[in-house]
Amino acid sequence: MVAIEGLGRLLAEHPFFTDMQPDTREIVVGCCANAHYRPGEFLFKEGGKADHFYLIRQGTVGVEVHVPGRPGVVVETIGEGDIIGWSWLVPPYTWSFDARAMDQVRAITIDGACLRTKLEANHELGYELYKRFIPIMGRRIAEARLRIVELTTEPSRD
Amino acid sequence: MDGALLPRPAPADDPMVPRTFRIERRVAEVDGCFTLTLKATDGRPFAFQPGQFNMLYVFGVGEVAISVSGDCRDLNTLTHTIREVGTVTRAMARLRPGDVIGVRGPFGRPWPIEEAYGNDILFVTGTVGLAPLRPLIFEVLNRREHFGKVVICYGSRGTHDILYEKQLHQWRGRFDLQVHVTVHSAPSGYRGRVGSVANLVKIARFDPEHTTAYVCRSETMTRPAVQALHDRGITSDRIYVTLERNMKCGVGFCGHCQMGPSFMCKDGPVYRYDTIEDIFTVREL
Numbered sequence: 001m002v003a004i005e006g007l008g009r010l011l012a013e014h015p016f017f018t019d020m021q022p023d024t025r026e027i028v029v030g031c032c033a034n035a036h037y038r039p040g041e042f043l044f045k046e047g048g049k050a051d052h053f054y055l056i057r058q059g060t061v062g063v064e065v066h067v068p069g070r071p072g073v074v075v076e077t078i079g080e081g082d083i084i085g086w087s088w089l090v091p092p093y094t095w096s097f098d099a100r101a102m103d104q105v106r107a108i109t110i111d112g113a114c115l116r117t118k119l120e121a122n123h124e125l126g127y128e129l130y131k132r133f134i135p136i137m138g139r140r141i142a143e144a145r146l147r148i149v150e151l152t153t154e155p156s157r158d
Numbered sequence: 159m160d161g162a163l164l165p166r167p168a169p170a171d172d173p174m175v176p177r178t179f180r181i182e183r184r185v186a187e188v189d190g191c192f193t194l195t196l197k198a199t200d201g202r203p204f205a206f207q208p209g210q211f212n213m214l215y216v217f218g219v220g221e222v223a224i225s226v227s228g229d230c231r232d233l234n235t236l237t238h239t240i241r242e243v244g245t246v247t248r249a250m251a252r253l254r255p256g257d258v259i260g261v262r263g264p265f266g267r268p269w270p271i272e273e274a275y276g277n278d279i280l281f282v283t284g285t286v287g288l289a290p291l292r293p294l295i296f297e298v299l300n301r302r303e304h305f306g307k308v309v310i311c312y313g314s315r316g317t318h319d320i321l322y323e324k325q326l327h328q329w330r331g332r333f334d335l336q337v338h339v340t341v342h343s344a345p346s347g348y349r350g351r352v353g354s355v356a357n358l359v360k361i362a363r364f365d366p367e368h369t370t371a372y373v374c375r376s377e378t379m380t381r382p383a384v385q386a387l388h389d390r391g392i393t394s395d396r397i398y399v400t401l402e403r404n405m406k407c408g409v410g411f412c413g414h415c416q417m418g419p420s421f422m423c424k425d426g427p428v429y430r431y432d433t434i435e436d437i438f439t440v441r442e443l
Contacts, residue, residue, distance in 0.1 A: 064346055072346035076353045079361065102349060143354045146382055147342050150284070151315060153376055 007032045010108055014055045015081045016132055024128055031114035037061075037101035043084070044095045050087030052109045056080055059105035064098040072098060076140075086133055088112025173409050176215045176260030177204075179236060181253055187239060188319045191286055192251055193227070196236040199258065203233035207268035208293035209400065209428045213408050214238060214250065215260030222246040223405035223423070225290035226264065230297060236261065239289035239321070265408040266427050269294045269398060271301070274370035278306040280362060280392070282383045284313040284355050287374040288321045290400060290427075294372060295329075302334060309336040309362045313355035317344050338362060355379075356386035366391030373399045373431075381439070384431060394432035401426050401434075 008029045011017045017025055035054075037043060043054060046066055054061070060079045064072040075097070078084045087095050093112070119126035179196035186192050198204055206212075211225040222244070228237025242251050253259065271294070279298055283291050298308060310329065314320045320339065330337040338358040340351040351358070355375075371392050373383045380399050387397055403415035403422045410424040418437045420426065431438075 060351075062346070062348075062352065074344045074346060074348055074352045075342075077340075077351050079351075100346070142382075143356065146356075146379065147354060150376070150379055151342060153378060 007034065007108065010034070010057065011055070014057065014108065016055055016083050020128055020132075024125055027118055027122065027125055028110065028115065031111040031118070033109050033111070035107045035109045037105040037107070039101055039103050041101045041105075043099040043101065043105075043107075045098050046095050048095050050085065050093045050095045051112045053083060053085035053088055053112060054099075055108040055110070056082050056084065057106045057108065059107075060102040061105055061107075062100050062102045064100055066098055072100075077102065083136065085112075086137060088116070089133065173262060173265070174407070176213070176262045177202075178258050179204075179261045181255050181257050181259065182235075184253070184255055188285075188314075188321055191239060191241045191321065193237060193239045194250070194253070194259075195228075196238070196259070196261070197234065198236070204236050204261075204264075205233055206230055206236075206264035206293075208271070208297050209269035209290060210264035210266050211290075211405070211408075211427065212236075212238070212261050212263030212265070213405070214240075214246075215262070216246055216249045216253070217258075217260065219249040220246040221260070221262075221406075222250075223265075223402075223408065225400075225427075227289035227292050230293050231300065239286065239292075241286050262408060265405075265423055267425065267429075269372055269428050270430075271297060275304045276306070276368070277396070278364040278369040279308045280359070280364055280369050280371040280387075281308075281310045281312075281374075282355060282359060282371060282387070283311070283374045284379060285315065285319065286321055287376070288312060291372060291374045292322065292325075299335070306368065307336065307364050308334065309338070309364055311338045311340075311355055311358035311362055313340045313342070313358065315342050317341055317348060317350075336362060354382070356382050359383070359386040359390060369396065371397045373397060377401060394435055395430060397431040398428055399431050399434075400428050 011025055011029055011032060043061060056078055058080055060077050061084055062074040063076040064074050066072050084099055087093060178199040180199055181194050182197050183195040184192060206226050208230055211223050213221045214224050215221040224238045224240055227239040228235060240247050240250055242248050281291055281295060298305060326337055329335050340353050340355060340358055344352050369392050371387050373380055375383055384397060401422055405423045406412045406414040408423045410421040415422040
């Protein structure tokens with residue numbers, strides 16, 4: 001119980017959940033766990049089952065693309081106060097990228113399978129979560145598009 | 159070129175006649191970019207203000223507008239960082255120390271400095287955009303006591319495309335300067351940030367109500383940069399941007415660089431954002 005109370009507090013402190021009604025947030029707490037990743041450790045790998053998402057409390061996570069026969073390519077870094085992972089929301093629930101801790105990472109992991117069940121039963125919770133996820137997804141897609149523009153208009157080493 | 163054959167020094171008051179400068183040093187920067195250090199052949203000093211540009215003339219090839227990227231307190235050295243993009247700049251890339259080029263200028267409105275006294279300072283730039291901002295950064299650091307926090311947000315394509323990398327390292331080592339660098343992609347194991355410059359604006363520490371921001375990016379990338387600044391609460395009247403058009407004469411005669419009522423060569427290239435906000439996204443301009 002002490003651990004659950006602690007997680008509830010940590011969840012409330014994270015920007016993703018901070019403005020959610022406490023009773024709605026409380027429903028999520030049951031799907032949460034505390035996690036710690038050492039530098040270089042994978043949070044998840046491309047093609048793996050996407051059954052969690054992650055609230056980063058401390059440290060930096062690199063989103064990587066695996067390149068056969070060569071070192072992976074980091075395409076984005078996610079830091080403190082941000083979230084990583086939305087593949088748990090979208091069938092077939094598999095990761096599209098690797099995510100690896102770039103330094104000591106402390107995170108709250110949220111069990112997507114557990115949460116999906118709750119979202120089906122509680123649409124208000126679903127709305128509250130999607131309301132938070134969709135702007136982040138939109139922002140990251142927009143940023144990715146702008147980076148493509150920049151890559152085509154700025155000088156290249158290649 | 160033989161010194162005896164050099165054109166006579168231009169009268170200081172004739173903006174259409176180039177002065178001749180000899181290349182003292184050429185430094186290869188990131189691929190496609192190089193820096194020329196120039197000395198006036200007539201030995202006279204060259205004064206400019208941060209943000210101003212010169213028309214650099216490769217004899218027999220043509221002229222191109224390039225911002226000054228050196229220290230405005232060094233009146234005897236003129237520094238330009240140039241990106242190879244066209245006929246003139248490619249010809250310029252082939253020049254070596256000892257060669258002579260023509261210089262007209264300085265032209266354009268500079269970055270304002272005194273207006274930002276008492277404020278935090280935020281520089282937002284990417285790739286070669288750091289070059290036109292560097293004289294301003296030098297000057298802000300020269301007058302460091304007049305400002306609060308000073309933050310540089312810089313983005314580049316990859317880990318090998320960071321312009322003035324040594325300089326950024328030096329600046330990052332100062333206790334009175336925040337330097338945030340991001341790249342578009344990096345090899346696995348890279349310990350720095352990967353992502354957009356706009357994300358750097360989000361994490362930078364400054365007081366939004368008392369911050370002046372200077373943005374030097376391509377026009378396309380200026381829009382999201384300004385949006386990120388607005389999101390942090392910096393109003394348009396405290397944001398300065400720089401614009402570029404095809405500048406030719408440098409003195410507002412030819413109209414090549416006209417945008418609406420403004421001639422960028424003399425009314426710009428630096429603008430306070432609220433003064434151009436209405437026409438900035440008008441495509442026909």
